[in-house]
Amino acid sequence: MSKVARVLFLGGLGRSGTTLVERLLGELPGMCALGEVVHLWQRDIRDDERCGCGERFSGCDFWRKIGERAFGGWDKVDVDRVHALRDAVERTRHIPRLATTTAPGSAVTEYASYYARVYAAAAEVSGAPVVIDSSKHSALAHVLRWAPDIDLRVVHMVRDARGVAYSWTKRVARPETDGAGEMTRYSPGRSALLWNAHNAAFGLLARRGVPVRRIRYEEFLASPRAGLIRLADFAGLTLHTADLDFLRAGHADLRAGHSAAGNPMRFTVGRLALRRDDAWVHALPRSQRRLVGAVCSPLLHAYGYPLNPEAR
Template sequence: MSTVEHIGDPGIERLFVIVGTDYHRFDRLVWWIDEWLEGDPGVGSVLVQHGTSGPSERADSIIDYLRRSELAQEFRDASVVVCQGGPATILQCRANGIVPIVVPREERFDEHVNDHQVDFCERLAGHGDIDLARTKDELFRLLDESVGRGGSRIATDDGHAAIAISNFEDQMVELLGERARSLPADLAEVVPLHASPKPVPVLYVGSVPRSGSTIISDLINEHPHVINIGELVHMWERGLIENNLCGCGEPFSECPFWSEVGERAFGGWSHLSGERMHTLQRRVDRTRFIPALVKPNLSRSVGTSIVQYGSVLTRILRAALEVGDAPVIVDTSKHVSTALLLHQLPEIDLRVLHLVRDPRGVAHSWTKAVKRPEVRGEDRDMDTLHPGRIGLRWLWFNWAFQNMDRLGVRSVTIRYEDFVADPTGTLNDIFAFAGVDELASDLLDGDSPLILGEGHSVAGNPRRLDRKPVKIRADEAWRGDLDPKMRDLVTRVTRPMLGRYRYPKDL
C-alpha cells in the first residue's frame, strides 16, 4: 500500500472491508475497493475479508473468514469500516463507535436471495445510522470524505440502530423461521455454505492465429446448442475500450447480446472499467505468467489476481451462456495463457480444440495486409509478422497445446487440412468432443455454399463480419505465393514438429 498522502488530508490508518459469510459472492464490493485503492487515496493499511468472493489484490492483507475474537480486534483497530448490509456487522461497528459505510448486497447481481439488505439499509440510512453507498461513485465519495476527516463518522448511540436491527431480525424470523434469529449473530463463525453452481462448458479454440479458426468456429456457431463469443481475450481492449464492431455488425456497446450479458453479469458494463480490467488482464493472462498459471500458489500476488480476474471472466461466460440460451460456449481466444487461466477457474468446464495448420500456410497468411473493418473511425490493418517468428510461434503453441492434457485439460487435435478434406466428418468430431449432437450433415447440406447466420463474436478475424456465402476449400495460395526463401526458413524452424502433424519436411 502506498504511504503517499493527499496534501492537506489527514488520511486514514486502517480500512477494514467486510463482505460477510453469505455463500453468494459479493465481488462487486471487492472490485470497487480495489479500484479506489488504485488511486493512492492515503490509507495506512487495508484488510479485506472476502468470503466466497474473489480476494482483493490491492489490500495489504486478505482473509476469507475471521474468527469472532479476531473480528472483535479488527473492529477496535479499524479507522473506517466498509461492509455489506448485514445487521450483525453494522451493530458491531456502531458498538465500536464507527458509523460504517454500507454497500448492500443486491438480488439482481446474484449477491443475495432477495433485496432485504437494500430495504434494511435504506431505513438505517434515513436515520443517519449508516453511510449508505448504492453505487461506486457514492462509495468513492464516502471513502474520500473519510480520508478528509481522518476516519469514519463517530457513532453516538441513541439506540435507534439497535431497535431497527431487532425489528429486522423479527421480520427475518417471520420470513425464515426461528433459525434466522441466530444466523446474523453468529456472523463470524458460521460455516459458509458453498454454492455449487453448474459449471459453464467452454470449447476453447487453441491455435496459432490464422490457422483456419474463423471459418471453423463460424460453422460451430451454426449449431443450435453452441454460441461462439469470439476472442474473449480481446474483450476489454476491442469491446469495452475501443467499442469495435461485434460479429453482428453493431458496435459493442449497442449489440443487444453483449448489452444483455453486461446487464446480467454486472448490472451493466458501466459498472466495470475496461481500462482497469485490461490492466488486471495483463497481470495474469500473459505468456510470462504461464508458470504461475500452471501452479497459482507459486506467487501470491499472481494467484490473487487470477482469482479476481477469473471471477470476472466466469461471470461473463455464465451470463453469455444464459443470454445465448445454448449449453456450450465457444471462445476463440487461441492464446496458450488464456486457456491455462480458464482451466484454473473452478466454475469453467474447459475443453480445448487444438487446431493445427501447415506452418507455411500460416506464415503466408501473416504476411498479407488485411483491413480490420470492425475498428470504427480509422483505417487499421491486422498485424503482420515475419515468417521466422511465425515458425517459432507455431512450435511453441503446438507444443503447449499438445501437452495440455498433462495438466488435466481435455483436448482434441484437429488439422485444418483434414477439416477442408472432410468438413462434415471433422465438424461432427468437434461436436462430439463438445458434447452436443452431431448435426454437421444438416448444417453443411452437400456442396451448396453456406450462408452463415448472425454471430456475436466480440473480436477476431474481420472475415467473421462477412455475410457472403462461404464455400469450404483449401487455401493453398502459399504454395505459389510464399517467397521460397521464407518457405525454407519456416520449414527449418518448424522441422522438429512437422512430422508429428504429417506435414512434409521437404518442399
Template sequence: MSWRTAEQSEQSENRVKVVFIGGLGRSGTTLLERLLGQLPGVVPLGEITHLWERDLVGNEMCACGATFSHCEFWQRIGERAFGSWDNVDVERLNALKATVDRTRHIPALAARKLAPAQHELVTEYVEYFENIYLAAAKDTRAQVVVDSSKHASLAYCLRWSPRIDLRVMHVVRDSRGVAYSWTKQVRRPESPTGDQMTRYSPAKAAMLWNAQNAAFSLLARRGVPVRRVRYERIIQRPRRVIASLARFCGLDLVESDLNYIGEGWADLGPSHSAAGNPMRFTVGRIPIFPDEAWTEDLPDGTRRMVSTLTRPLLGRYGYLAEDEAPLEEPAREEVSARD
C-alpha cells in the same frame, strides 16, 4: 466485487461448458468457430480476450453490424454479467492480464499447484470471463459457449476455474502457410480508423507457431481435454470434422443438424462475435477451399527457413512426410488424436 448481483451469486454455483479454440492466428480458427457456431445449442462469442479494449473501450463493431454499445445482445450480457458494463474496471483487468495472461507465464500456470498469491490473481482475472460465459449461456440457453481467443496463456488461466467445464480445440496449420498469411495486409473492417491486422515476419511467425502449439500440447498433459484438428482437414471434410467435434463438445446431434455444410460450401447465419478475423462478418453461403497460395508465392529461401525453425512440430503433425501430402492424412489422426 461491486458488480456482483443476486442473480450472479446464484449462478456462481453453476458451471458452464466452454469450448476454447486455440492456436496461432491465421490457422483457420475463425472458420472453425463459424462452423461450430451454427450448431444447435452453441453460442459463439468471438475472441473474448480482445472484447475489453476493442469493444468495451474502443466501441468497435460486433459481427451483427452494430457497434458494441448498440448491440442488444452484448448489452444484455453486460447487464446480466456485471450489472452494467460501466462496472467493469478495464484498467484493473489489463493489469491482471499483464500479470498472469502472457505466454511467459505459462510455465507457472502449468504447475500442479499455484502459489497462493498467484492463485488469487488468476481467480480474479478469470472471474471476468466466467461471468461473460455464464451470462451468454443463460441468455441464449446454450449448452456450449465458444471462445476463439486462441491464446494458450488464457486457456491455462481458465483451467483453474471451478466454474468452467473447459474443452480445448487445438487448431494447427502448416507453419509455412501460416507464416505466409501473416505477411499479407488485411484491413480490419470493424475499426473506425481503417486499421490493418497485425503482420509478422516469417521468422517471428514461425517462432510464435512453435510456442503456441507446444503450449497446447502441454495443456493436454495437465488434465484438460484437448482435441487437435488440422486446418487442412477442416477444409477437406468440414461436415465430418464438425460432427466429430460436436461429439467432443458433448452435443447430441441428428444428421439434419449438419445440413448447413455441403461439398465445398457452408451456409452461415449472423452471430455476435465480439472480435476476430473479418470473416466473422460474413453471412450466407461461403465457399470452403484450401488456401494454398503459399505453395507458389512463398519464396524458397523463406520456406526453407520456416521449415527449419518449425521442423520438430511439423513432423509431429504430419506435414513433412515426403510420400504423404497433408490433405491425405487419415481423418482419425486429424480429428481424434488427443495430444
C-alpha cells in the same frame, strides 16, 4: 454467477483457421459463438468496435444483455483492472509457472472470474449449453483451467506453419474499425517462433489434464461435416442430420453472428466458400519456406506435415 459454464475454447496461433471453425460451430444447435473474448475488454467495452452482427458493441442487444447479467452493465467493468491482471498472469512467459503450480494465486483466479461471468451470462442469454471462445491465446487457456466454474474443453487448431507464415505477411483490413486499422503482420521468422511456442503450450495443457482435441486445418476442410460431428461430440452435444443442412458442396450458408472480435470472416453472412488456402506453396519465397520449415520441423513432423511442401 455460480453455474458452471461449458466452454469450447479454440486455441492455436492466429491464421490457423479458428475463425472458420468457430463460424461453422456457431451454426449448430446448442452452441453460442462469442468470438475472441480476450479482446472484449479493450476493443468492445472501451473502443466500441463492431460486433459480428454489424452493430457497434454498445448497440448490440445480445451483448447488452450479457453485460447486464454478468456485471450489472458493461460500465461496471473496471477495464484497467482487467488489463492489469492480464499483464500479471496472461503472458506466454507465464505459461511454465501456470502449468507447474499447484496453487494458481489470487490474480489468476480473479482474472479467470471475469471470463467465467461472461461465459455464464452468454449461456443464459443464448440458451445454449456450450459457448465458444476463439481467443486462441495459449496463456489464457492455461489461466482458464484454474476456474472452478468453467468446464473447459480446448480445440487445438493446427495449420502448416508455412501457410500460417505466409498469411501473417498479408495486409488485412479490420472492417470493425471502419477502415482505420489493419490486422497485425509478422515476418515469417517471427511467426515460426510463435507457431512453435503456442502449439507446444497447448500440448503442455493436455498433459495437465485439460481435455484437448487437436484438429488440422487441412483435414478439417477436407471433410468439414465429419469434423463438426467430432467437435460437437467433444463438446458433449449430439447432432442430427438436419443440423448440418447449412453445409453444402464446397460452401456453407451462414447467419449473422455476434462475434466480439476476430478475423474479418466473422462478418460474413450467406455463402462462405470451404476450400483450403494453399497459396503459400507457390507465393511464399523458397528461402522463407525453408526458414520456417527448419525452425518448425520437429512439430511439423509430429503433426504429420511433410517437410518438403512439394510432397503435399
